[in-house]
Amino acid sequence: MAARFLVVLLLLALPAAAQTRDTLSIGITQYPSTLHPNIDNMVAKSYVLGFVRRPVTAYDASWNLVCLLCESIPTLENGLAVRETTPDGKPGLRVTWRLREGLRWGDGTPITTADMAFAYEAGRDGATGIGPAEFYRSAYEFIAGDDRSFTLRFDRVTFEFASLGDFAPLPAHLERERWASEPRTYRTRTLYDTQPTNPGLWNGPYRVVQVQAGAAITLERNPQWDGPAPAFRRIVVRTVESTPALEAQLLAGQVDMIAGELGLPVEQAGALIRRTGTRFRAEYRPGLSYEHLDLNLDLPVFADRRVRQALLLGLDRAQIVARLFEGRQTVANTNVNPLDWPHDPDVRQYPYDPARAAALLTEAGWTPGPDGIRRDAAGQRLSFELLTTAGNRSREATQQVIQAQWRQLGVEARIRNEPPRVLFGETLSRRRFQGAALFAWVSAPESVPRSNLHSDEIPSAARNWSGQNYTGFRNAEMDALLEALPQELDREKRRVLWQRLQAIYAEELPSLPLWFRQDAHIWPVWLHGVRPTGHLNFSSLWAEEWRVR
Amino acid sequence: MIRLILWRLVQIAVTAAILSFCAFMLIALMPGDPIDLAIAGDPRLTSEDAARLRALHGLDQPVTARYLAWAWAVLHGNFGHSRLFAQPVATLLGPALLSSLALLGLALVLAVVSGVGLGALAALRPRAAPLVQGLALLAQAVPSFWLGILLIILFAVQLGWLPAGGEGGWRFLVLPVATLAFAHLASYARHAASALSVAMAEPHIRTARAQGAGEGRIVWRHALPNAGVPLLTIAALDAGSLVSGALITETIFARPGMGKLIYDAVMGNDFNLALLALLVVAVVTMLATLAADLAQRWLDPRIV
Numbered sequence: 056m057a058a059r060f061l062v063v064l065l066l067l068a069l070p071a072a073a074q075t076r077d078t079l080s081i082g083i084t085q086y087p088s089t090l091h092p093n094i095d096n097m098v099a100k101s102y103v104l105g106f107v108r109r110p111v112t113a114y115d116a117s118w119n120l121v122c123l124l125c126e127s128i129p130t131l132e133n134g135l136a137v138r139e140t141t142p143d144g145k146p147g148l149r150v151t152w153r154l155r156e157g158l159r160w161g162d163g164t165p166i167t168t169a170d171m172a173f174a175y176e177a178g179r180d181g182a183t184g185i186g187p188a189e190f191y192r193s194a195y196e197f198i199a200g201d202d203r204s205f206t207l208r209f210d211r212v213t214f215e216f217a218s219l220g221d222f223a224p225l226p227a228h229l230e231r232e233r234w235a236s237e238p239r240t241y242r243t244r245t246l247y248d249t250q251p252t253n254p255g256l257w258n259g260p261y262r263v264v265q266v267q268a269g270a271a272i273t274l275e276r277n278p279q280w281d282g283p284a285p286a287f288r289r290i291v292v293r294t295v296e297s298t299p300a301l302e303a304q305l306l307a308g309q310v311d312m313i314a315g316e317l318g319l320p321v322e323q324a325g326a327l328i329r330r331t332g333t334r335f336r337a338e339y340r341p342g343l344s345y346e347h348l349d350l351n352l353d354l355p356v357f358a359d360r361r362v363r364q365a366l367l368l369g370l371d372r373a374q375i376v377a378r379l380f381e382g383r384q385t386v387a388n389t390n391v392n393p394l395d396w397p398h399d400p401d402v403r404q405y406p407y408d409p410a411r412a413a414a415l416l417t418e419a420g421w422t423p424g425p426d427g428i429r430r431d432a433a434g435q436r437l438s439f440e441l442l443t444t445a446g447n448r449s450r451e452a453t454q455q456v457i458q459a460q461w462r463q464l465g466v467e468a469r470i471r472n473e474p475p476r477v478l479f480g481e482t483l484s485r486r487r488f489q490g491a492a493l494f495a496w497v498s499a500p501e502s503v504p505r506s507n508l509h510s511d512e513i514p515s516a517a518r519n520w521s522g523q524n525y526t527g528f529r530n531a532e533m534d535a536l537l538e539a540l541p542q543e544l545d546r547e548k549r550r551v552l553w554q555r556l557q558a559i560y561a562e563e564l565p566s567l568p569l570w571f572r573q574d575a576h577i578w579p580v581w582l583h584g585v586r587p588t589g590h591l592n593f594s595s596l597w598a599e600e601w602r603v604r
Numbered sequence: 605m606i607r608l609i610l611w612r613l614v615q616i617a618v619t620a621a622i623l624s625f626c627a628f629m630l631i632a633l634m635p636g637d638p639i640d641l642a643i644a645g646d647p648r649l650t651s652e653d654a655a656r657l658r659a660l661h662g663l664d665q666p667v668t669a670r671y672l673a674w675a676w677a678v679l680h681g682n683f684g685h686s687r688l689f690a691q692p693v694a695t696l697l698g699p700a701l702l703s704s705l706a707l708l709g710l711a712l713v714l715a716v717v718s719g720v721g722l723g724a725l726a727a728l729r730p731r732a733a734p735l736v737q738g739l740a741l742l743a744q745a746v747p748s749f750w751l752g753i754l755l756i757i758l759f760a761v762q763l764g765w766l767p768a769g770g771e772g773g774w775r776f777l778v779l780p781v782a783t784l785a786f787a788h789l790a791s792y793a794r795h796a797a798s799a800l801s802v803a804m805a806e807p808h809i810r811t812a813r814a815q816g817a818g819e820g821r822i823v824w825r826h827a828l829p830n831a832g833v834p835l836l837t838i839a840a841l842d843a844g845s846l847v848s849g850a851l852i853t854e855t856i857f858a859r860p861g862m863g864k865l866i867y868d869a870v871m872g873n874d875f876n877l878a879l880l881a882l883l884v885v886a887v888v889t890m891l892a893t894l895a896a897d898l899a900q901r902w903l904d905p906r907i908v
Contacts (some may be wrong), residue, residue: 186648
């Protein structure tokens, strides 16, 4: 009798428990600076916007370009992309996209070509304040077709032509007049920031219903969404910048999950899972964050590539990954991720080999001095600064190990750390670092590393300190490859170019590859269907697939 | 008295103006401007983009011209727009100030009440003095972030009595207020113990005892008002340091208050937000000092 009573109680309790899971609370460590989809570029913004608006195209979890708002990806084969000559006589492309039928903004207004035309006009106008405007410069003409189709004419041929990236529709019925009245102040008057709860701004499975600046953004189902109904009635994205505090909020039940895109470091996540047993699930997704050491190649100590090779051979990266990161980082051989199709598995590798490293240094003229530090013929010590972002515990621990391992080779690395804004805003961008800098690049699938490796991209006052070739790497063949790669539309021909690029990178080592970071996604056991991508089109773009079991 | 208040208000206005100029220059001297940081984070930003964005944000102007433009706008009631939060600065400051005032006000009251209580215990019961001194030492030695995490683990994670962070009703304030107050009660306990010991040895206390006054009345009516004068000064000065302490507490408990806002604004090169937030905190601190001075005069009319 008692057993039957318990079973009845349990059956009654189950639906109640399921009902309480109509809200999902997500913890992240950053707050978005704006909710405008086309202004500024920020991880937190991309994550939150993934729930509430959809771009035309995106890379999925398999790193393939897919349509989110369009009917099909334009290709030369399906005729939606056509080679042509620009008015200047250069080779160009004319690419057409067709929006899916039935797309609506959250207030019921249909999404049409007019919304794309407005986004294009706003982006083309320099006064709007959109950050990277290269796309709008290259797309020199917008041709409106019917209500659902539009064509862009590009002044160059690139293999990325089908991806519209951040170029997403903007609700012309709400924003056009506001923008047209004064484009220069539009970014301070846009409804995305002054009235973000206006449903007409959003076209995803959710819409924003509440914003608590710096703390939380609350989303609710968008009744106009035409795709599969999302499982949760409400999603609350909370910002908790301190990772110990974020972990505490997870344990206290104030957040249900921690997004791997902006969450705990892998080592903290591993410790959490060990302590909490089966309460949470962790998924570690290798991503496109490339941890490496940039070397200032203008310094005489790094002039000889044998020294750079010796420095890499003298690092036991596999051991560092095993000891500091529970083996959860992928050791890198070049800047191309092994999960990205252009990766060349046969590229030159540098397994830990201190004997070979020492021999290379001796060969390059660096012999051990009385204090154990190597010296060249002129008596110059093999000594340089080793910088990273102050306060980043993982990097600071890595830095200590690197210093110790190089010390065994007779190389002195003097640790000098700086806050991120000083390191990135001044020391690196002005190329004032006197040695090696440990940090990460985040990229997209098959991203051509022009800004890091092309000699035109070395920051200088003349180019407004733009460009990210902080090492000062100059290689004519690499420059030619970086120019040829984007223009090659044939994938197999591109593969050959990528192989050569990786071969030069591995031989010349302008930067010392360390590893590709993994993101630690922490979910409650009842949450299913989240597919981390490992790149900048985040899992939130497919939130309608998330389910409670 | 009115003349004194007016004179002090003029001093506050002048100090705020000088402070705004110094703060603007210091932030401008910090390495890297917002566009440098944007370039470092986005490889697609070209030289052309950098020049366009610097002109758009006025960063291509000399620092003094930018300061004068900012001051002119502020004098006309335009506090500008926050670059970090894409909101008018005035809109952001209101909720943050209220959040911080609730946190700091309650923490200050708790620190003063518990500190003075402990100080009185040490002064009146010498056998309890080592215990109070030990507690004060502990309060000074324990880092706020560590205490905050400990309290969260105990009361939010293990016992589940209180939320681990965020904003809401009074329950969300308990742990951050306790964390912040604990760090500050040490100075009140020590000063109260010392001031009360001195006050209790005064001749008028002996007279009160001789007249048959009870111990409670002696402390409350005769000793505490005398001991309270220096404590008021400490409380006024503490208002400023509480804001810096609030940064850690607000970060640990994920509360979007003034301390965190100022830190984010300075680190993110958000001039409009950083300057106004700093000025608000400075003016509040100066007004607190003025209030303490007036209270001291009220408590001790001999002060001129």
